[in-house]
Amino acid sequence: MHLSALTLASLPADIHTPTYDRGRYAPGVVHLGLGAFHRAHQAMVFDHLLAAGDTRWGIHGIGMTRPDLVNQLRAQDGLYAVRVADGTGVKWQVPGALWRMNVAATERDAVVQAIAAPSTRWVTLTVTEKGYTPALGQLLLDGLRLRQQGGLPGITVASCDNLQGNGHKLLALVKAAATPQDAELLRWLDTHCAFPCSMVDRIVPAATAEVLAAASQALGLRDDASLSTEGFWEWVIEDRFADPSDAALIQSAGVRVTPDVHSYEEAKLRMLNGSHTAMALMGAITGKPFIASCIGVPHIRTFVQLLMSQEVAPHLSRSDWADYRDALIARFGNPYLKHSVHQIATDSSQKIPQRWPPSVLGQIAQGASFEHHALAAAVFVRYTLAEDEQGQAYALNDPQATSLMALGAAQRTEPEACMRALLGREDLWGSALPHHAGWIARVTHWHQHILQHGVDHAVQQLTEA
Ligand code: CS2
Numbered sequence: 001m002h003l004s005a006l007t008l009a010s011l012p013a014d015i016h017t018p019t020y021d022r023g024r025y026a027p028g029v030v031h032l033g034l035g036a037f038h039r040a041h042q043a044m045v046f047d048h049l050l051a052a053g054d055t056r057w058g059i060h061g062i063g064m065t066r067p068d069l070v071n072q073l074r075a076q077d078g079l080y081a082v083r084v085a086d087g088t089g090v091k092w093q094v095p096g097a098l099w100r101m102n103v104a105a106t107e108r109d110a111v112v113q114a115i116a117a118p119s120t121r122w123v124t125l126t127v128t129e130k131g132y133t134p135a136l137g138q139l140l141l142d143g144l145r146l147r148q149q150g151g152l153p154g155i156t157v158a159s160c161d162n163l164q165g166n167g168h169k170l171l172a173l174v175k176a177a178a179t180p181q182d183a184e185l186l187r188w189l190d191t192h193c194a195f196p197c198s199m200v201d202r203i204v205p206a207a208t209a210e211v212l213a214a215a216s217q218a219l220g221l222r223d224d225a226s227l228s229t230e231g232f233w234e235w236v237i238e239d240r241f242a243d244p245s246d247a248a249l250i251q252s253a254g255v256r257v258t259p260d261v262h263s264y265e266e267a268k269l270r271m272l273n274g275s276h277t278a279m280a281l282m283g284a285i286t287g288k289p290f291i292a293s294c295i296g297v298p299h300i301r302t303f304v305q306l307l308m309s310q311e312v313a314p315h316l317s318r319s320d321w322a323d324y325r326d327a328l329i330a331r332f333g334n335p336y337l338k339h340s341v342h343q344i345a346t347d348s349s350q351k352i353p354q355r356w357p358p359s360v361l362g363q364i365a366q367g368a369s370f371e372h373h374a375l376a377a378a379v380f381v382r383y384t385l386a387e388d389e390q391g392q393a394y395a396l397n398d399p400q401a402t403s404l405m406a407l408g409a410a411q412r413t414e415p416e417a418c419m420r421a422l423l424g425r426e427d428l429w430g431s432a433l434p435h436h437a438g439w440i441a442r443v444t445h446w447h448q449h450i451l452q453h454g455v456d457h458a459v460q461q462l463t464e465a
Contacts (some may be wrong), residue, residue, distance in 0.1 A: 002093070003223040007075040011094065011219055014094055015081070018096025020050045022078075022109045026119035026307070028056035030143075032110070033126040033348040034063045034070065034101065034135075040082050040204040042124055047095035048253045058099040060114045065105045073101055080099035080225035081215045085336035088231055092218045104139065108310055116150060121243060124156045125170065126200075129350035129433050130399050131161070137300055141182075145194065154192025154242045160200045160235075162273055164265055164354055165256040167197035167238060182285065196238035201265040201272065203331060205230045207338040227322025230334050232327070236264040247287060263317040266358070270293050270312045271321070272328055274355040275304045276344050279332070281383045283341030287390055291339040295332040299456065302463040305329065307372040317364030334408050342394060348380060349400035349428055357370065357430045364432075371442060377429075379455055381422050382406025400427075411439035412451065419444050 001007055029046060032039055038061070041219055046057040061078070064072040073080065084091050102110040116121060123143075141155065147155070157174075159166035174195075178186055197240055207227050215226035217345035236256040239247055247257045258264075278414045279294040287298060294300050318324065355375050363370040384404045387393050402421075411418040423443055424434045433439050449458045 001221055003076050003079050003219060003221045005079065007221055007373070008079065008094070010221070014091075014275065015219065016093040018047065018051065018094065019153060020053075020055070020096065022058070022096050022099060025055045025058055026117065027058040027114075028119055029058070029097075029122045029124060030060045030114045030117075030120055030122045031126075032062045032064065032104065032111075032286040033075070033128070033131065034061040036204045036206055036227050037200075037202070038081060038124070038160075039098070039225075040227045041200055041202045042235070043097045043231055044082065044093070044095045044233075045235060045250070045253050045255060050097055053321045054249065055120070057097060059097045060100040060102070060120075061098050062111050062114070062118075063101065063103045063133065064243055065103070066259065067103045067106065069137040069225065070101045070103050070447055073098065073441065075104070076225060077335060080227065081219055082226070083211065083214060083218070083222050083228040083336070084230065084231055086230045086232070086334050087330075090336070092215075111115065111139060112143045112146060116146035116152070118152055119148075120147075121153075121155055121207065121246075122156060124393075125157075125159045125310055128161060128347065129163060129354070130347055132163070132169060132173055134173070134177060137175075140170075140174045141177040141185075144189060145182070145185050148188045154188065154194070156194045156196065156242045158196050158198050158237065160198050162269060162351070162354060163188070164269060165197055165262075166265075167195040167240075171195040171397055180194075191241065194240045194242045196240040196259045196452070197265065198235065198237040198363065199261055199268050200235050201340060202229055202233040202422065203334070203337055203340035204253065205337055208338050210338065216223070222329060228336060230331060230337060232331060234264075236261050239343070242442065257461065267316050267318040267324060269354045270316070270356075270359050271308050271325060273351065274312060274359065275328065275332070276306060276373075276388065278307065279304065279354050280341040280344035281376070281379045282350065282455050284345050285379065285388050287388050289341060291337055294336065294341065295329065297456075299333075299460045299463045301329065303372060303375075303459050305418050306463065307376070309365040311363055311368075311370055311372050312359045314366065314368070315359055326358060342397070344443075345383065346397040347399065349398050349404060351426050352380065353430065356434055361430070361432060364436065364439070368440065371446075371462055374439065374442035375458060376449055377423070377443045378458070380445050381408060381411060381419065381443070382450050382455065383387075384422070385411065411447070415444070415448065415451075419447065424435055
């Protein structure tokens with residue numbers, strides 16, 4: 001038997017389940033991007049608000065392309081179990097905030113109608129870096145237009161993707177979809193809607209067979225949508241809401257509301273996500289399957305420690321970075337999180353620009369060393385060979401896969417031309433690094449070392465220097 005509204009009451013007593021009425025109210029939040037992250041992060045914050053008696057936080061969840069997850073969740077009435085596990089303990093919870101579901105690719109009109117529904121107060125987004133397309137801007141604008149035409153109140157539209165200044169990017173995308181007839185709508189957007197920037201953090205790997213098996217064991221029911229995460233979570237959001245009273249409300253659920261999200265965003269993108277991408281690519285090439293397997297190797301752990309302390313931290317405005325770094329290293333080692341390196345290496349071409357170049361440029365401006373980032377960049381070049389050091393092929397899952405693999409294929413035979421081409425790409429490295437001779441020389445140095453002696457040897461040499 002499956003987990004569902006009908007079977008919820010049969011769960012063991014130690015599993016935390018929703019106590020509020022899930023059927024009576026219309027959802028107040030439309031979430032675009034119904035992946036693992038949202039369901040184990042924001043959906044649990046909204047679950048908390050609902051449990052506290054505020055009925056406006058039910059979610060209308062939108063899967064962007066694939067129908068399979070939405071179908072599974074529909075079959076389970078939007079219910080799924082989350083295992084929250086780390087060194088402090090293991091507990092299971094069934095959040096109840098997900099009330100309705102649609103797929104944007106095949107049910108676009110339902111999404112537009114949801115944004116324009118009178119009950120909707122927030123739209124939140126986790127559509128990944130590559131999701132910020134003109135089509136997304138158009139979808140949001142169509143929903144907002146319908147609201148404005150219907151004389152409904154404005155809403156808060158919160159981008160929660162790993163992009164610096166994500167609220168500004170999203171607002172620009174929505175405005176870019178407007179036509180000359182939309183002048184009134186744009187005025188309404190500026191005066192009645194809010195696009196706060198926000199930083200969200202929680203490590204939520206894609207579910208594995210092991211997690212699904214553990215869920216059915218813990219629940220005594222089958223759950224095809226269960227997830228595993230860590231105890232830690234953070235949501236920092238800019239104090240800019242369509243309804244200003246939301247600030248105090250979400251604060252009561254543990255969200256940090258601040259005028260300055262920037263310092264949290266940059267620390268997270270460059271420390272957590274920057275280290276993640278470096279480890280993921282190393283693991284993919286050397287055959288270490290999970291982030292925990294990477295951070296468990298002493299020289300990789302030292303590499304990540306030094307990357308953060310010496311090359312990232314000097315350019316951060318978050319002053320408590322040393323505590324943040326130490327906490328991150330502990331989080332990466334969480335044995336319950338089977339966080340696949342290939343999952344994190346997915347879309348690297350879209351992730352690297354936020355994660356590495358800002359620190360490299362900061363080091364260059366100060367005349368300081370950028371060796372750890374140069375090595376990481378060399379690992380990325382080696383990664384485009386699509387074959388690990390044991391000769392096992394792997395897929396590059398990236399919108400730029402074809403061009404990256406075409407450029408990377410020649411790295412053994414024509415290394416110089418290959419480096420020029422790959423390091424010359426401004427879409428990856430920005431406008432300055434492709435012309436910085438010192439940067440190109442150091443990446444080339446580490447790349448040659450990696451081809452001759454392997455990734456582990458290169459990391460060892462750098463960290464023992
Ligand atoms: C990861 C992130 O897949 C990735 O690129 O770096 O999903 C990371 O786990 C989250 O941002 C943690 O908050």
